[in-house]
Amino acid sequence: MRPYSPLTIASYIIGPVLIIASHIGSLLVFTTGLSWGALVWIVGLYAIRMLATTGIYHRLLTHKSYQAPASVLWVGSVVAAAAGQMGPSWWKAHHLLHHQQADQPLDPHSPYTPPRGIGGFVWSQGGWLLSSRFFPAKLPVDVESDRVLRVIDRLHFVPLVALGALSYGIGGVEYLGAFFLSTTLLFHGVQTVNSLSHMAGEQPFVTDDFSRNNSLVAVLTLGEGWHNCHHAFPASSRHGITVKAGRVIYLPDPTFSFIKLLQLLTLASKPRVPTEADLLKRAKDRLQPSGITAPVKTLANS
Numbered sequence: 001m002r003p004y005s006p007l008t009i010a011s012y013i014i015g016p017v018l019i020i021a022s023h024i025g026s027l028l029v030f031t032t033g034l035s036w037g038a039l040v041w042i043v044g045l046y047a048i049r050m051l052a053t054t055g056i057y058h059r060l061l062t063h064k065s066y067q068a069p070a071s072v073l074w075v076g077s078v079v080a081a082a083a084g085q086m087g088p089s090w091w092k093a094h095h096l097l098h099h100q101q102a103d104q105p106l107d108p109h110s111p112y113t114p115p116r117g118i119g120g121f122v123w124s125q126g127g128w129l130l131s132s133r134f135f136p137a138k139l140p141v142d143v144e145s146d147r148v149l150r151v152i153d154r155l156h157f158v159p160l161v162a163l164g165a166l167s168y169g170i171g172g173v174e175y176l177g178a179f180f181l182s183t184t185l186l187f188h189g190v191q192t193v194n195s196l197s198h199m200a201g202e203q204p205f206v207t208d209d210f211s212r213n214n215s216l217v218a219v220l221t222l223g224e225g226w227h228n229c230h231h232a233f234p235a236s237s238r239h240g241i242t243v244k245a246g247r248v249i250y251l252p253d254p255t256f257s258f259i260k261l262l263q264l265l266t267l268a269s270k271p272r273v274p275t276e277a278d279l280l281k282r283a284k285d286r287l288q289p290s291g292i293t294a295p296v297k298t299l300a301n302s
């Protein structure tokens with residue numbers, strides 16, 4: 001039995017409905033065309049909501065990779081909810097399960113389970129949201145015990161609808177179409193972490209899954225594509241790290257820069273980053289030459 005009420009279930013179902021509506025609404029840009037202002041609106045809404053998803057939902061709310069006042073978490077969660085990709089309880093529940101079960105049968109969105117190949121890509125790129133996996137088996141206690149986060153979770157669709165109304169108010173049908181297109185691109189951008197970052201790219205660190213460092217996904221998601229590093233060090237506020245020839249190399253990570261900016265503004269503190277010794281200890285190119293068998297999965301032995 002699900003740990004939540006029929007009203008919560010109804011509220012959750014609105015999420016995928018609005019994402020499908022955004023896909024259809026994007027077609028409006030073919031009738032209106034796009035001015036430079038509308039293009040800036042698309043990119044601006046994409047970047048701000050992506051940063052809230054990666055910097056607040058993912059690295060703060062879910063992994064607690066840095067500390068921040070509750071007001072930052074609340075405001076950031078409202079902005080992240082405006083991405084149309086559900087509220088804080090739903091988001092954290094699914095993402096924690098992904099880390100616990102990465103690329104195993106209970107992973108909610110692995111490209112390797114249940115289908116593979118192109119079917120696996122479609123599944124991990126958003127298909128899973130249209131299955132029974134969409135409903136988390138349990139909601140995280142810490143988020144549920146925060147009344148503000150709980151309200152944001154159940155009313156997750158309000159910031160998205162408000163942003164759509166604001167877009168229409170600013171620039172009529174053209175900006176409404178731009179808002180839909182931005183929301184659709186943002187949805188697929190975030191989902192590439194679930195798909196491409198488990199399918200293609202380098203694996204500099206030893207992990208018990210198929211996570212990869214994928215530079216295309218890193219660009220699309222403002223730093224989240226360095227996903228092999230993230231699976232190796234989930235509590236790190238910095239994902240953009242790799243190891244080559246026994247040396248630690250830091251990669252562009254706009255979300256980490258955003259966290260550093262918050263720190264400069266005294267809105268964040270104590271960002272956690274692994275030491276170089278820890279990084280080298282988990283590096284594949286350090287383990288393999290020494291003859292130690294690294295427990296890294298490949299498709300052949302999965």
Ligand SMILES: [Zn+2]
Pocket residue numbers: 098102193194198211227231
């Ligand atoms: Zn992953």
Ligand SMILES: [Zn+2]
Pocket residue numbers: 058062063095099230234
């Ligand atoms: Zn994570």
